[in-house]
């Protein structure tokens with residue numbers, strides 16, 4: 585199998601009937617880029633920047649962040665790099681922030697909510713990103729967006745920092761795509777509105793499933809409810825992809841589902857443009873996609889959307905997806 589995968593390392597991610605998608609990688613540190621390149625990644629679809637802030641006792645400085653972002657952009661050699669702004673809170677804590685204990689951390693003060701409140705932290709990160717933007721193909725993404733108000737406020741802060749930098753003579757890339765994670769059901773439901781204002785979506789199924797099914801993604805006792813193939817999730821994914829396309833935008837996915845070989849035919853059929861996964865999943869995914877017919881996958885996806893249960897959907901995929 586390994587030998588078969590390696591054969592597609594420098595091949596395009598194109599289905600047997602000629603539909604191209606992008607296979608990207610999720611990374612946590614600049615050191616991870618080597619693995620992305622070695623596995624034929626076409627982009628970084630999610631750079632989880634929180635690791636820069638964790639395992640230490642003070643905030644990373646603007647300079648430290650700038651170095652990390654620049655390194656990733658340069659080592660990707662001009663390929664797209666989607667950097668997600670700080671997604672702290674929930675399961676990821678920062679001792680030096682001294683935040684109050686919460687009853688429901690996953691429903692609490694985290695990610696963009698925290699960044700909009702503690703703007704010094706957010707603005708420092710945005711400045712580091714903007715300064716790094718001229719060293720590659722940077723795209724910026726906000727996590728845990730629940731309302732258009734949050735997105736507009738975060739975007740306004742980004743534009744403010746950009747103007748200040750430009751006014752001070754700093755080089756900033758002219759075009760930086762600005763997108764959002766779609767990982768909260770309210771945002772999936774209003775995707776048509778968000779698509780008018782964001783440049784792209786990346787569906788965060790890890791959280792989207794947890795919030796849609798009301799089942800903690802870390803709790804074994806309710807893990808039976810954690811169902812990527814539940815038609816409710818599939819309909820939400822379809823809604824988000826269709827909304828992006830209606831506005832001429834692209835839709836990706838950076839949750840675990842994007843690298844799942846059973847899910848990939850469905851996602852291809854639903855029209856997903858970018859699949860972001862752990863680097864080691866890229867070659868198996870590309871090997872599969874090159875054998876699939878997009879047209880057949882569309883037909884299967886349409887049937888899946890009309891099924892009752894996750895089990896029905898998995899059975900459908902297993903009986904109907906044939907690789908060419």
Ligand code: PEP
Pocket residue numbers: 630632671767787788789790791792838839840
């Ligand atoms: C997600 O929620 O799907 C996601 C990619 O983000 P994280 O796993 O970092 O919450």
Ligand code: MG
Pocket residue numbers: 767788790791
């Ligand atoms: Mg998430």
